[in-house]
Amino acid sequence: MAVNLKGRDYISIHDFTVEEFRELLDMAHYLKRLRLAGADFRPLAGKALAMIFHKPSTRTRISFEVGMMQLGGQALYLSAGELQLRRGETIGDTAQVLSRYVDGILIRTFAHQDVTDLAKYASVPVINGLTDLLHPTQALADVMTIEEKMGGLKGVKLAYIGDGNNVAHSLMFASAKCGIKMALACPEGYDPLPEIVRQAREDAVETGASIELYRDPFEAVAGADVVYTDVWASMGQETEHAKRAEALKQYQVNRKLMSAANRGAIFMHCLPAHRGEEVTDEVMDSKQSAVFDEAENRLHAHKAIMALLL
Ligand code: CP
Ligand code: NVA
Numbered sequence: 001m002a003v004n005l006k007g008r009d010y011i012s013i014h015d016f017t018v019e020e021f022r023e024l025l026d027m028a029h030y031l032k033r034l035r036l037a038g039a040d041f042r043p044l045a046g047k048a049l050a051m052i053f054h055k056p057s058t059r060t061r062i063s064f065e066v067g068m069m070q071l072g073g074q075a076l077y078l079s080a081g082e083l084q085l086r087r088g089e090t091i092g093d094t095a096q097v098l099s100r101y102v103d104g105i106l107i108r109t110f111a112h113q114d115v116t117d118l119a120k121y122a123s124v125p126v127i128n129g130l131t132d133l134l135h136p137t138q139a140l141a142d143v144m145t146i147e148e149k150m151g152g153l154k155g156v157k158l159a160y161i162g163d164g165n166n167v168a169h170s171l172m173f174a175s176a177k178c179g180i181k182m183a184l185a186c187p188e189g190y191d192p193l194p195e196i197v198r199q200a201r202e203d204a205v206e207t208g209a210s211i212e213l214y215r216d217p218f219e220a221v222a223g224a225d226v227v228y229t230d231v232w233a234s235m236g237q238e239t240e241h242a243k244r245a246e247a248l249k250q251y252q253v254n255r256k257l258m259s260a261a262n263r264g265a266i267f268m269h270c271l272p273a274h275r276g277e278e279v280t281d282e283v284m285d286s287k288q289s290a291v292f293d294e295a296e297n298r299l300h301a302h303k304a305i306m307a308l309l310l
Contacts, residue, residue: 005308009119010127013136013173014199018206021140021177027304028144028297035070035300042072043307047103049073051129054080054109055235059271059298060129060137064106067303073310076102080109095121104310110236125309132166132236133193138270139170141301143178145294146226149266154179154208159224159261161185161217162251162278163244164192167230167270172196172211176203183212185220187247217251224261228268229253229278245277254280258288266290 003023013021034041049068053061061077068075080086085094095118098105105122107115108129119126128136143153150156158175160168164186172192175182184192191213200211214220221227232248233241258267267279267289275281283289 006310007125008309009125010136010305010309011115011119012128012134013139013170013177014203016177018177021174024140024301024304024308025144025147025178027308028140028301029147031303031307032297032300041070044068044103044310045072047073047310048101049075049104049106049127049306049310050078050098050102051075051106052078052080052083052085052108053129054107055130057108057129059295060108060302063299063302064127064129064306067299068306071303071307073103073306091117092121094118095126096123099123104306127305127309130166132234133196134170134173135166135270136170136173137298137302137305138167139174140305141294141297142171142228142268142270143174143180144297144301145268145290146180146266148293148297149290150225155181156226157181157183157224157262158226158228159183159185159217159221160228161220161253161257162229162248163190163232163234165230165234168192169196171228172200173203176200176209176211177207179207179209181210181212183214183220183224185214185217185251187215187251190244190247217257218260221257221261221265224265226266226268227253227258227261230270231272231274232278248278252278252280253283255282255286258283258286264288268294271295 003020065075099122104125106127106129112131112133115128147153158180232244269291
């Protein structure tokens, strides 16, 4: 049966079947080709997306805003501090009111529960633009980038080095849906959540993917086609920065670590990067670095999410 995602929320990649996630990926590649060919495609003419941001953003905000414009619709940036939400209006009431005006709601926030609450009360699709737990719009653009660079996904080895955070969690779910062999190396105390690992491993059975956990970054990158890292202190963890930098200092992606991966391996990072911490300038600016193609693909991937769900 044809896949129909109209009206669905995009909260976690775990919520989608392998076929549904494939549809999102195929649409992302298609919309990129259309854009490169200069073709106009405006399936969302007259539609609006509300975007609530409780945390800063460069890529997510701008790519959704521009993407919505390219699809013929309009995005509204709503800084949380300027909404009545900050003065005590509930998430449920906000969701119901926004649903009377707009055709979709994106939210970037701290507690994951806020996104699921919003989705419970909204009658339009809700898109998770990052929580402390997950970053699923990022992971769609990431597997799209890997597919472009590697020519496929099944059997590709992805090594994630560093903090087992929101980005790592969504990458595990995306890898599981796509048959990617993912190896994570995180220091003790910074492992991904056991419940997310368990769910991703469950998903992995269907596609032949695997999720393996290591302490030693060199062990994790052996045979890797992709080496991925993220910041040591995520948004909201600024006060823990010194402690985290100490715990994660052996997990820097530098030339030595990259040379332990496959020849031709690419380097990825969701950005923003803290150069000199989790990654060196040398790696960020090397020929192996795919970070700016990855950032560009946020635009195409987000357009796919909106075109299929809204
Ligand atoms: N990677 C990412 O989500 O970037 P922003 O925080 O700039 O949106
Ligand atoms: N883990 C990072 C990702 C930023 C896009 C954070 O949550 O701040």
